Amino acid sequence: MSFEPKYKKKKKKSFISKAKKFGKSGRFGKGSYISEDEYNYFVRVMELDKSEFPSEEDREMFVSNTFEHTVGQEVLLATNQLSSLAIERLIKKGNDECVIRFMEALGADMRPILNDCYASHVFQTLLKKASQRIKEIPENDSKSREDYIAWIIKVGKFLLNNIEDFMWDQYANQIMRTVLEAASGTCELEPESKNTCSDQKLPKALRTFFKDFCIHVQKMPQLNDMVDSVLTSGFLQSLVKCASKASPKLFKSLAESLEAVLSTKKSKNKIDMASWRLIEAILAGKNEEVNKSILDTFFRGNLKRDASDPELNFCVQRLLENCPNKEQLEEIFEELNSAEAIETIILSKHYGVVRAMGEACKNLSTNQGSFSLSLIGALHCNSPSERVNMVASLILAMKDFEKFEHFKMMNEDENSPITLQGSLLLQSCLHFNKPIKFVQSVLSINAEDLVHIFSDPKGSHVCDAFMTSKFVGEKSREKLCSILKGHMATLACNKFGSRSLDSIWKVSPLKTRQAIVSSLSQHLPKLKGDTFGRFVVTNYGVELFKHHPDDWSAAQGKEMTTKRLFADILGEDEPAKKKMKKK
Missing domain, CATH: 1.20.1050 (Glutathione S-transferase Yfyf (Class Pi); Chain A, domain 2)
Structure with missing residues (x-):
């Protein structure tokens, strides 16, 4: 039975349709006044900019003609609500001549421009465009490059000389940040040109200016x-x-x-x-x-308290995420790496801290064993020993054993909860050097619950981690596939389940792939009638397998051989084939 929403969501009107409506009522944008003809012209420009052009030459001609229309009116148009937005979009596609003309016009008297709520955005776009063009134009190859460098420095020095005035203005402050990005080479703008030279060094003049700016701020x-x-x-x-x-x-x-x-x-x-x-x-x-x-x-000495604080827990997360070495992590873990501390953090619902602890252990390859034991203790599944198999489900739900059982009892018809931070933590744990307890826990989950996890937008990434981890053995992956054997079609017909199935397929040997396709072939009509299922049918060659299994095996064998030969070129890491030793 399909669910029909009681109220249909009202479709929002586009900016252009609103602009047309305002134009008809005699309102031609906030800011500087422009005539009705000018207003309608820029509404049409914005419409055409969103449309497709027959060729790139036609688009360049359109942009060039629009910039010609602005000659002598640069400041006026940059300070109007509608026309400034149109110009901002076109600057990204404009040629050097048009962009430099706008830079010179707005740079002639910068103070009112920097404080204007519309022109300041145009100014920012010009800075980003200038930074982009400096990276694109080869060194000593064009006068335009020198013009861009000189203009960024000119703007930067004006801001630096008047920093006390502009620092507290909401618009000028944003422009100062963009100047810093441009001067340090970290400014980003979607590149329109295909011929970029991003590898070349940042000009010395910009590096010197950025250094002077930093020194001035410190003083x-x-x-x-x-x-x-x-x-x-x-x-x-x-x-x-x-x-x-x-x-x-x-x-x-x-x-x-x-x-x-x-x-x-x-x-x-x-x-x-x-x-x-x-x-x-x-x-x-x-x-x-x-x-x-x-x-x-x-x-130091306050990590437990800060990790449970509604605001400071984010700082603790950043401290863990940016921990540069094992020694510092051990110092942090002296306060946080205990079952009691982790339980307190989970009870305060600051799951991001526990997730950051797991990621730090994974990234630095240290304290993994002690953290695993502390986490299992915090979730109350260390004794009796059978509870350890529940750890994966408890991590996903970020609940201890008693709360998880209570939830299941009170919500019998609902699936177990899956949290974002819990999913990320479990992924990190599966990448530990010895993830045996987490691997066994995942494999102990029943098939229906696994399908629910792998069909969830957050849980589907757990399948990725399980299949790609270098420390999960081949036998464990094969066992996972055998658990899901009768549920492959259900996964294939789900948006996120199908991507989980893809992650299984990529690392599976021919024998496992054959088992997957054999299971899918029994539900071919259902798969072909589903939006996601039909892609699985095509990509896995389900129909070929059903009618010509020998041809399918030959084709798959050839494909897998080719992938192994060109693994280095493709940049794909082969999954771990080393069997896990039994303890």
Whole structure:
């Protein structure tokens, strides 16, 4: 019985249809006033921009003609709500001549432009386009490249000289962040040109400017206030992020300056969430000395409390995610890696902290055994020994044994819950060096529940981890396939189940593939009539198998041989074929 929604969701009107409606009522966009003809012209431009052109030359001609229409009106059009949006979209596709003309026009008197709610977005797009073109144009090959570099530096110096005025403005602040990204080479804009030269070095002039900017910010007397405000803290976070990618030495110097300010506030218990977000950005730089210092200054002795705090638990997650070495992880785990601590975190529903602990163990290949035991203890499935087989289901639900059993008793008709953080944690555990307990737990789940897990948008990735982990043996994968043998068609007819089936198929030997296709061939009409099932029929050659099994075997054998020969070229890792030793 299909479910019919009581109320149908109303389809939202597009921006263009709303713009037409406003135009008919005599409202031609907020900001600067433009005539009705001008307004209608840019509405039509936005319509055409979304449509398909017969050729790339036609699109280039359209963009060029539109830019010609703006000559002498650049500032006026950039400060109108509708026309600024149209220009912003076209700048991404415009040629150097048109873009540089706009840069010069808006750069002639920057102060009102930087504070304008519409023109500031056009200005940001120009900076991103300039950064993109610097990467694309070969060095010393074009005057345009030098113009772009000079303009970014000109804008940057103007902002730096007036930083006290622009730092607290919501629009100018965003432009300052974009300038930093452009000067550090981290600015991103969807490249329209196919001939990019992204491997070339960032121009020395931009590197020098970025260094001067960082040094100036470190010496600012307002730094103590900047770390507290959401707006200015966001700017400092952008600066830290750019510095970490541009220069490790510069990043360390900047991080130490900011840490000195933040530690003073910590000692006075005046540190707020904007400052904690800045600490997270510094941690993301993964500098061993800096992260060690932050651990000692802000987290040491308080990790249990912070992990259970509604806001600070996110900082603990970032601390774990960006842990640079085994030694620091062991120091963190001295406070967090116990059944009692993990149980407290789970009870506070801050599952992300436990997930980050598992990921850190996986990434650094340390403390995996002790963490596994602590996690099993926290979920109350360490004794009696039969409960250990429940650990996979408990991790997915992020509930201890008693709560999980109570949920099943109260909701007999419902499937077991699957949480995002639980799915990610189980995936990490399956990639541990000795994941035997988690592997056995997955294999002890009954077929119906496995189908539910593998057909879930979050749970389907558990199947990926199980099939691709180097430490899950071939026999374990074969056993999983045998458990699912009678349910292959159900998986194939589900959006996420079909992708789970694909992950099984990719790493399965010929014998297992034959068993899968044999199971599917019994439900061929059902599969062919299903949106997802028909793709499985085509990709796995189910019809060929049903009518000509020998031809299917020959074709599959040839395909698998080809994949093995070109595995290095394709960049695919072969699954572990080493059998797991029985203990």
